Amino acid sequence: MKDEFARNIDYLRISVTDRCNLRCVYCMPEEGVDCASHDDILRYDEILRICRGLTGLGIRKVKLTGGEPLVRKDLPWLAARLKRLEGIEKVTLTTNGILLPQYMDELKKAGIDGINISLDTLDPGLFEQITRRDRLKEVKEGIEAAYRSGIPLKINCVPLGNAKQDLMEVAALARERKIHVRFIEMMPIGYGKQFTFLGEGEILQMLEDGFGAVQPCGEQLGNGPCHYYSLPGFCGKIGFISAISHKFCSGCNRIRLTSQGFLKACLQYETGCDLRKLLRSGASDEVILQAAEEVILKKPKGHQFLEREIREEESHSMAQIGG
Numbered sequence: 001m002k003d004e005f006a007r008n009i010d011y012l013r014i015s016v017t018d019r020c021n022l023r024c025v026y027c028m029p030e031e032g033v034d035c036a037s038h039d040d041i042l043r044y045d046e047i048l049r050i051c052r053g054l055t056g057l058g059i060r061k062v063k064l065t066g067g068e069p070l071v072r073k074d075l076p077w078l079a080a081r082l083k084r085l086e087g088i089e090k091v092t093l094t095t096n097g098i099l100l101p102q103y104m105d106e107l108k109k110a111g112i113d114g115i116n117i118s119l120d121t122l123d124p125g126l127f128e129q130i131t132r133r134d135r136l137k138e139v140k141e142g143i144e145a146a147y148r149s150g151i152p153l154k155i156n157c158v159p160l161g162n163a164k165q166d167l168m169e170v171a172a173l174a175r176e177r178k179i180h181v182r183f184i185e186m187m188p189i190g191y192g193k194q195f196t197f198l199g200e201g202e203i204l205q206m207l208e209d210g211f212g213a214v215q216p217c218g219e220q221l222g223n224g225p226c227h228y229y230s231l232p233g234f235c236g237k238i239g240f241i242s243a244i245s246h247k248f249c250s251g252c253n254r255i256r257l258t259s260q261g262f263l264k265a266c267l268q269y270e271t272g273c274d275l276r277k278l279l280r281s282g283a284s285d286e287v288i289l290q291a292a293e294e295v296i297l298k299k300p301k302g303h304q305f306l307e308r309e310i311r312e313e314e315s316h317s318m319a320q321i322g323g
Helices: 044-057 075-084 100-110 124-131 136-149 167-171 190-194 200-211 275-280 285-297
Strands: 011-015 061-065 090-095 114-118 153-157 180-184 215-217 227-230 238-241 254-257 262-264 272-274
Touching (some): 090 100, 100 136, 200 238, 262 275, 272 285
Parallel strands (some): 011 254
Antiparallel strands (some): 262 272
């Protein structure tokens, strides 16, 4: 389905939980957020019903996120059922990797098409400082499990402007193996507002200084706006999701469903529709579909993160919205 700016909306990001086994400084406070009650979270059958309807509006790709999606029981079951929906072409997963060794076999049987693992540093001390947890060893084990599975693997790294991350060490994960490393600019939402970000240009210069000349890669390697570069001698690619320095709203193809069933058309704004309320009040599939269609049609032209005053700006954290 196309919105009023002729963008083809075919990608749905679904948060299945607001709970997480890490406490990343740009995502939530050390004590965590007030998590939604079990009854307030969408049930799997409700998620499937929504997705079944959205395929009629052109949704073809689904990303499962959280919080940390694997802390929710039976996530591979949901992935398998989503893969069976007529019209769904890809189901992928974003995770911190900690629980991947436990669930990798089930996820592969479910037919997961791709896995993204969040990793901001390979330094144990800094990892613990950023995530407030000493679990880097488990994340590395998750990366190994995902790589051995043969499922396409990407590493998502968020550079923090005021942290001493060795970004080139993270980038080097793409040198010996076909793993794509993506640098994602810090989003000024929730706790992320207190951090500055490193722009794409700065990181590209670091890459060239460390590894040699980079070459743009026109290959489409994912569902969304990431663009990639090739580096000399690298098996994988280096990608950038640069929402601030290289605004890509004109080509945005995504909508988001929060764990509590709120359908959002843009990450920055609180506008959207409470589909859970419709579902649980006995609304028909037609009514739910009409509500979703209206959200897509009213998708904002673009974010205004650099503007001083924003109307209806999102007040929730990324853990509550869905990463």
